[in-house]
Amino acid sequence: MSRFRFIPAPLIMAMAVALAFAPVVHAQVISAATPSIEIRIAAQPLAQALDALARQSRLDLMVQPSLVAGKTAPAVTGRMTPRDALERLLAGSGLAAEIEGTAVTVRPRGPGQAAEQTMAPVTVSAAPMVSATTEGSGAYTTRAVTIGKGEQALKDIPQSVSVVTRQLLDEQNLTTVYDTLASTTGMTIQQSPQGGKYIYARGFDLTTVQYDGVPLNRGMYGRASNFSAGTAIYDRVEVLRGAAGLLQGAGNPGGAVNLVRKRPLADNATTVTAKAGSWDSYGLQLDASRVLNDAGTLRGRVVADYEDKHSFIDYVERRSPTLFATLEYDLSPQTQVNVALSSEQVKGLPFLNGLPRYSNARDLDLPRSTFLGAKWNRQDNANRGAYLDLSHHFNDDWTLKVSSAYVKEKNDMKYAGSGLAINPLTNRGALRASTTVAENELSGIDANITGKFDALGRQHEVVFGVNHARATARTVYGVSSNYHTFDINNFSADFPEPTDAFINSNLREARVGKSRETGA
Structure with a gap:
C-alpha cells in the first residue's frame, strides 16, 4: 500500500536502518524507464500535493513537516512519469527529492544542486506568410513586394522601397492614389489643369503605373494629366525610388509605383465602414x-x-x-x-x-x-x-x-x-x-x-x-x-x-x- 509519512528528524537514521533489514517485496522501481501514468493534482499546499502524488503513483514518501510548512505546489495534470510529477511539485520550493526504488526522501536542496525539471510539451502554431498581402496583418510594412517580377523580399532589393499597407491607408484616411503617394517619401504631387495631378519621383516625372505588376503608360495625355483613382480596391501601394527600367521598360529614372488589388479572402468576411x-x-x-x-x-x-x-x-x-x-x-x-x-x-x-x-x-x-x-x-x-x-x-x-x-x-x-x-x-x-x-x-x-x-x-x-x-x-x-x-x-x-x-x-x-x- 502506498503511504505518505511525516518523520521527526531524530528518527530518520532509525528508519534507514529498518529499511535496510526490511524483507524484499515486489515494488515499482522509479527509473528513467518507468512508464508514464495519468497524474491529476490540483494547485494546493505542498504537503497535500505530495500526499496525492504518493497515492496516485504508489510511492513511499518521507519528509519533515517543517520543510513543507507554508509552501504551495502548482497544479500537475497529464500523463507523465512519477519522477517528472515530483519535480514539478517541488519546483521553486528549495527542496529536492532523493529516489531509491519506491522510497522517496524530500530534503533541502544543497548548494549548487540544480533542479531537474522537464517542461510540459509546448505546441506552437502560426499561419505562415505565403504572400506579400498586407490586409488583415495590422502591419505598417510587409516582408516582400511584387513590384518586380514575382515576389521579392525587401532585403534583396538594392533600392529604396516603401509599402503603404492597408493598415496605413485606413489609419491615415488615404482615400485616393494621389493622397497615398503624397504621403510617401521621395514622391511629389502637383495639380494638373485637367483634374488629375502630376506624379514626380525624386524630381522626375513618373509616367508609368503598374497594376499588379503590369506596367501601363500614363504619359500619353493630350495636354495634362486627368488620371484619378481611389484606394478602396487596393491591398497596398508599392513605391520604388530609383531606376526601374528592368521592372517596367522605358521611362524616367525616378522610380515605379505598383497598385496591388484586393483578393478574395480564404474565409467569409463582411466589413461595413461609415465615414464622416x-x-x-x-x-x-x-x-x-x-x-x-x-x-x-x-x-x-x-x-x-x-x-x-x-x-x-x-x-x-x-x-x-x-x-x-x-x-x-x-x-x-x-x-x-x-x-x-x-x-x-x-x-x-x-x-x-x-x-x-x-x-x-x-x-x-x-x-x-x-x-x-x-x-x-x-x-x-x-x-x-x-x-x-x-x-x-x-x-x-x-x-x-x-x-x-x-x-x-x-x-x-x-x-x-x-x-x-x-x-x-x-x-x-x-x-x-x-x-x-x-x-x-x-x-x-x-x-x-x-x-x-x-x-x-x-x-x-x-x-x-x-x-x-x-x-x-x-x-x-x-x-x-x-x-x-x-x-x-x-x-x-x-x-x-x-x-x-x-x-x-x-x-x-x-x-x-x-x-x-x-x-x-
Whole structure:
C-alpha cells in the first residue's frame, strides 16, 4: 500500500536502518524507464500535493513537516512519469527529492544542486506568410513586394522601397492614389489643369503605373494629366525610388509605383465602414468576401464605396462612387486564376487654378475659403478596368505568372478659373473658361517565369519574361481667355456659362497620342 509519512528528524537514521533489514517485496522501481501514468493534482499546499502524488503513483514518501510548512505546489495534470510529477511539485520550493526504488526522501536542496525539471510539451502554431498581402496583418510594412517580377523580399532589393499597407491607408484616411503617394517619401504631387495631378519621383516625372505588376503608360495625355483613382480596391501601394527600367521598360529614372488589388479572402468576411469628416464629408463602404463552394476553391469579393466630400473652399464638392468585383478559382493546388472588374467615378465642382496675386506680386490676403470660379464648374471622370491573371507553381522554387490589365478612362470637364494677376490700381482681374473632353485606353500583358537554383556554392535567381503594352489618348481642349472680368472685392460666382462652341472658337486643341512597347 502506498503511504505518505511525516518523520521527526531524530528518527530518520532509525528508519534507514529498518529499511535496510526490511524483507524484499515486489515494488515499482522509479527509473528513467518507468512508464508514464495519468497524474491529476490540483494547485494546493505542498504537503497535500505530495500526499496525492504518493497515492496516485504508489510511492513511499518521507519528509519533515517543517520543510513543507507554508509552501504551495502548482497544479500537475497529464500523463507523465512519477519522477517528472515530483519535480514539478517541488519546483521553486528549495527542496529536492532523493529516489531509491519506491522510497522517496524530500530534503533541502544543497548548494549548487540544480533542479531537474522537464517542461510540459509546448505546441506552437502560426499561419505562415505565403504572400506579400498586407490586409488583415495590422502591419505598417510587409516582408516582400511584387513590384518586380514575382515576389521579392525587401532585403534583396538594392533600392529604396516603401509599402503603404492597408493598415496605413485606413489609419491615415488615404482615400485616393494621389493622397497615398503624397504621403510617401521621395514622391511629389502637383495639380494638373485637367483634374488629375502630376506624379514626380525624386524630381522626375513618373509616367508609368503598374497594376499588379503590369506596367501601363500614363504619359500619353493630350495636354495634362486627368488620371484619378481611389484606394478602396487596393491591398497596398508599392513605391520604388530609383531606376526601374528592368521592372517596367522605358521611362524616367525616378522610380515605379505598383497598385496591388484586393483578393478574395480564404474565409467569409463582411466589413461595413461609415465615414464622416470636416466640411460635410461623408462616406460609406461595404466590403464582402465569400467562399462560393464547399471545397473552398472558388472565392469571390465585392467592394462598394461611396464618398461625398465638400471643402473648406466655397462651392467645391466631390462625389466618388466605386464598385469592384473579383473572382478567384483554384484550378489545382498549384494553379490559380483571378479575374476582376472595377468602376471608379469622380463627379463634382472643381477649383483647379487657385488664387491669383496682385501684378506686383503682393498677396491679396483673401480668406482660405475664397472661390474664384463659376457655379457651373463641373468634372466627370470615369475609370473602368478589367484584370486577369494566372499563376502556376511548378514547385517551391519555380513559378509561372501571366497577368493582363485593361483600363479605359473618360474625362469631361468645364470650368472657369483665374487666368490673370489682379491690377492693384483697379482691383480687377479676369477668369478664363476651359473645356476638356478626353478618352484614354491602356492595356498590357506580362508573362514571366521566376525561379532559383544552386550552383558554385551559391543560390541564384533567374527571371524569364515578355511583356507588351499599348496606350491611346484622345483629347479635345478649348480655352477662352479673359472670359469674365471681376472686381476682387465684389466677386460673384454666378455668371453665365459659355457654350463649348464659344470656348473652342477662341482656342481648340485636338490631339491623339499612341504608344506601343514590347519587351523581353
